[in-house]
Amino acid sequence: MAHEDADVVKIRGFVTKCLESVGALVEFLGYDYAEVLIPDEFAEHFDGESYFGLSFDFDVARQHEDSEFVTYGSYFLDKVIDLASQRGLACKRHILDENVEGRTLPQKIRGKIAFRNCRATFLANVPIIYHYVLFNFKVSYISDEREDRIIKVLVSLNTGHVDDNMLEAIGSAIFTDSPHTRYTVEQMCSMDDAYRAATGALEERIQATIHELNGRIRLRLATERKRIMEYYDEIDNELKSKRERLLESERKDGIKSIDDKLHLSEIERQRRLNEIQEKNALKVSIMLFSATLVSHTKIRNRYKVKRGKVERDVYVVWNPALNDIDPLICEICGGETLEVELCSNSHLGCTKCVRACSVCGARLCKDCGMVECSVCGDPLCGQCKIVCETCGDVLCEKHVEFCTCKEEKRRKKQEAEQRRREKRLRGFQDIPLQLSESMKRYHDEYVERNMDKLDENWRESIVEAQATMEQGDNVKARAILRKLDQEYPKNAWVKANLVLSYQGWTQKVMSMAQQAVHLAPLMALAHMALGHAYKIHGLLWLWEAIESYEKAIELSGDDEATLTANAHFQIGKMLYDEGNRPEAGYRWRMALMADPDFVPAHQALSQLKPRRRLTTRTTKRRRRK
Numbered sequence: 001m002a003h004e005d006a007d008v009v010k011i012r013g014f015v016t017k018c019l020e021s022v023g024a025l026v027e028f029l030g031y032d033y034a035e036v037l038i039p040d041e042f043a044e045h046f047d048g049e050s051y052f053g054l055s056f057d058f059d060v061a062r063q064h065e066d067s068e069f070v071t072y073g074s075y076f077l078d079k080v081i082d083l084a085s086q087r088g089l090a091c092k093r094h095i096l097d098e099n100v101e102g103r104t105l106p107q108k109i110r111g112k113i114a115f116r117n118c119r120a121t122f123l124a125n126v127p128i129i130y131h132y133v134l135f136n137f138k139v140s141y142i143s144d145e146r147e148d149r150i151i152k153v154l155v156s157l158n159t160g161h162v163d164d165n166m167l168e169a170i171g172s173a174i175f176t177d178s179p180h181t182r183y184t185v186e187q188m189c190s191m192d193d194a195y196r197a198a199t200g201a202l203e204e205r206i207q208a209t210i211h212e213l214n215g216r217i218r219l220r221l222a223t224e225r226k227r228i229m230e231y232y233d234e235i236d237n238e239l240k241s242k243r244e245r246l247l248e249s250e251r252k253d254g255i256k257s258i259d260d261k262l263h264l265s266e267i268e269r270q271r272r273l274n275e276i277q278e279k280n281a282l283k284v285s286i287m288l289f290s291a292t293l294v295s296h297t298k299i300r301n302r303y304k305v306k307r308g309k310v311e312r313d314v315y316v317v318w319n320p321a322l323n324d325i326d327p328l329i330c331e332i333c334g335g336e337t338l339e340v341e342l343c344s345n346s347h348l349g350c351t352k353c354v355r356a357c358s359v360c361g362a363r364l365c366k367d368c369g370m371v372e373c374s375v376c377g378d379p380l381c382g383q384c385k386i387v388c389e390t391c392g393d394v395l396c397e398k399h400v401e402f403c404t405c406k407e408e409k410r411r412k413k414q415e416a417e418q419r420r421r422e423k424r425l426r427g428f429q430d431i432p433l434q435l436s437e438s439m440k441r442y443h444d445e446y447v448e449r450n451m452d453k454l455d456e457n458w459r460e461s462i463v464e465a466q467a468t469m470e471q472g473d474n475v476k477a478r479a480i481l482r483k484l485d486q487e488y489p490k491n492a493w494v495k496a497n498l499v500l501s502y503q504g505w506t507q508k509v510m511s512m513a514q515q516a517v518h519l520a521p522l523m524a525l526a527h528m529a530l531g532h533a534y535k536i537h538g539l540l541w542l543w544e545a546i547e548s549y550e551k552a553i554e555l556s557g558d559d560e561a562t563l564t565a566n567a568h569f570q571i572g573k574m575l576y577d578e579g580n581r582p583e584a585g586y587r588w589r590m591a592l593m594a595d596p597d598f599v600p601a602h603q604a605l606s607q608l609k610p611r612r613r614l615t616t617r618t619t620k621r622r623r624r625k
C-alpha cells in the first residue's frame with residue numbers, strides 16, 4: 001500500500017467524485033473495491049444498469065469476477081469521463097478595465113448615436129455592472145471521418161443579443177474572480193433566453209461548414225460509387241458473356257445458375273451503394289461543454305430626449321472594453337440600433353419601427369397603432385388608415401379601390417374582356433374572303449386596328465362585295481363598295497376594288513387610287529388600282545400606268561399569279577395600242593408564264609399570230625430568192 005500507484009489514486013478519486021456529484025452512492029467494501037448505486041436518471045448513461053461493483057486494481061478485479069475493472073481505456077472510466085464532460089463546467093469571471101474618466105464621456109459619445117427627430121441632453125453617468133454569458137460548444141461533424149470544433153458564443157445578459165465585438169475583446173481581456181465593488185447590477189434577461197439566442201447564432205454559424213463538408217462528401221461519394229459500379233459491371237459482363245456462350249452451344253442447364261448469380265450481384269451492388277451512402281451521411285452533434293458568467297463594469301450615461309411636449313430619459317452605455325458605446329435596443333422590435341426616433345407616446349425605437357403617418361404626419365410606433373398600407377406599404381396611423389370592407393386589409397386613401405381582394409376581381413374581369421375581344425376578332429378575321437397571303441395579313445391587321453368600329457354589317461357587306469365582283473356584276477359591286485368606303489374610309493382593299501370598278505376617269509377615282517397606295521404601300525392590289533386609274537386617264541399617263549403595274553408585279557406574292565398576269569397583260573395592251581407589237585407580245589407571254597390559264601392573254605396573243613406567220617413566210621420567200 002506504501003507504493004500505491006499514483007494513477008490508481010487519481011482514477012479512484014476522479015470516479016468517486018464524479019459519481020457522487022450526480023448523486024450516486026459509492027461504498028468501499030474492501031481495498032480498491034467499491035459498490036456503486038447510480039440514481040435512475042443517470043442509469044441510462046450506463047446502458048440502463050444502476051448497480052456496479054468496481055475494482056481499481058488488477059488483482060482485486062480478479063478476486064471480484066463480476067466487478068468492472070476501472071483503469072485507462074476501460075468501459076467504466078470512459079463512461080464516467082463522458083458523463084463528466086456532459087455535465088459541463090460553469091464559472092464566473094470579471095473583466096478588469098482601466099478606470100474610465102466619466103466626465104469626458106459625453107464628448108466621446110457625441111455623434112455615435114443619431115437621435116433622428118429629437119434632441120438629447122446629457123444628464124449624468126454612473127458605473128453599473130453588466131453581464132455576459134460565454135457559451136463554449138463542441139461541434140462534431142461526423143461522416144466517414146470525424147471533425148471536432150469548438151465554437152464560442154457570447155450573449156449579453158442585459159440585451160439578450162449575441163455580441164461578437166465583445167467576444168473578440170474578451171480574448172485579450174484581463175480577468176479577476178469578482179467585481180469587488182458595490183455597484184448596481186443592471187437588470188438581466190433569463191439564462192434560458194440567452195441560451196436560446198446562443199443556439200440560434202450557433203446554428204447559423206455552422207451552416208457554412210455543413211455546406212462545405214457536404215460538398216466534399218458528395219465528391220467522395222461519387223468516386224466510391226463509380227468504383228463500386230465498375231466492379232459489379234465487370235462481374236456482370238463476365239457472367240453475361242458466359243451466359244451467351246451457353247446459349248450458343250445450347251447447353252441450357254447452366255443458365256439458371258448464372259441468372260441467380262446476376263441477381264445476387266445486383267443485390268450486392270445495391271447493398272454496397274446503400275452502405276457507402278450511410279457511411280458518408282453527415283451527422284452533426286452539438287454539446288455545450290462549459291459556460292462562463294462574465295461581469296463587466298460599464299458606464300451608464302443618462303440622457304434626456306425631447307421633442308415638443310414629449311420627453312423621457314434614455315441610457316447610453318459606454319463599454320470600456322470596446323472603448324465605444326453599446327448599441328441601443330429598439331423598444332419596439334428589440335433589435336440593436338444606432339439610430340433612434342421618439343414616438344408621440346414617448347417610445348424610443350429604430351427608424352423601421354417609429355415612422356411618420358403618410359397622411360397626417362403623426363410620428364408613431366407599431367405599438368401605438370402605426371400600420372402599413374397593404375398595397376404600397378406607406379405608414380398609416382390609427383386615424384388615417386382605411387380598412388377594406390371585404391377582406392379587412394389596411395389601405396391608404398390612394399389604394400382604397402386597389403385592395404388585393406378587389407384586384408383579383410378586376411383581373412378576372414379584364415381576362416373575360418380579353419377573351420371576348422379575341423373571339424370577336426377571330427369572328428371578323430374568319431370572313432370567307434378569297435385573299436392572298438399578303439392581303440390576308442393586311443386584312444387581319446386592319447380588323448385588329450379597327451375592331452371597335454366594325455360590326456356584323458361590315459362583315460356581310462364585304463362578303464357580298466366579293467361575291468358580286470366574282471359574278472362580274474360591276475354596278476352592284478360598285479354600289480356596295482362605295483357604301484363600305486363611306487363607312488370605313490381607311491380600308492385599302494375596299495378602295496382599290498372600288499377604283500377597279502370604274503371605267504371612266506374622274507379626279508375622285510384618281511385620288512382614291514392614291515389613297516389606297518398610301519394606306520397599303522406594300523399591297524400589290526393597291527398599285528394595280530393606281531395603274532388602272534392612270535390607264536383610264538389616257539395615253540398621256542402611259543408611263544405612270546406602266547410604272548404602277550410594274551410595282552404591282554414586284555410586290556405580288558407567289559399566290560397572286562392572276563394579279564401578276566393581269567398587270568403584264570395591261571402593260572401589253574397599252575403598248576399594243578401604242579403600236580409596239582413585239583413588246584406587247586412579250587408582255588402577254590409573260591402574263592401566260594405567270595398564269596397559264598389567264599384567258600385575256602391567250603386571246604390577245606392569238607390576235608398577233610396571223611401577222612407574225614405572214615412575216616415569217618415572207619422572210620423565207622425572200623431568202624429563197
Ligand SMILES: [Zn+2]
Binds near residue numbers: 351
Ligand atoms: Zn425597431
Ligand SMILES: [Zn+2]
Binds near residue numbers: 360
Ligand atoms: Zn395619420
Ligand SMILES: [Zn+2]
Binds near residue numbers: 344347364365366
Ligand atoms: Zn409608441
Ligand SMILES: [Zn+2]
Binds near residue numbers: 378
Ligand atoms: Zn397605399
Ligand SMILES: [Zn+2]
Binds near residue numbers: 393405
Ligand atoms: Zn380587401
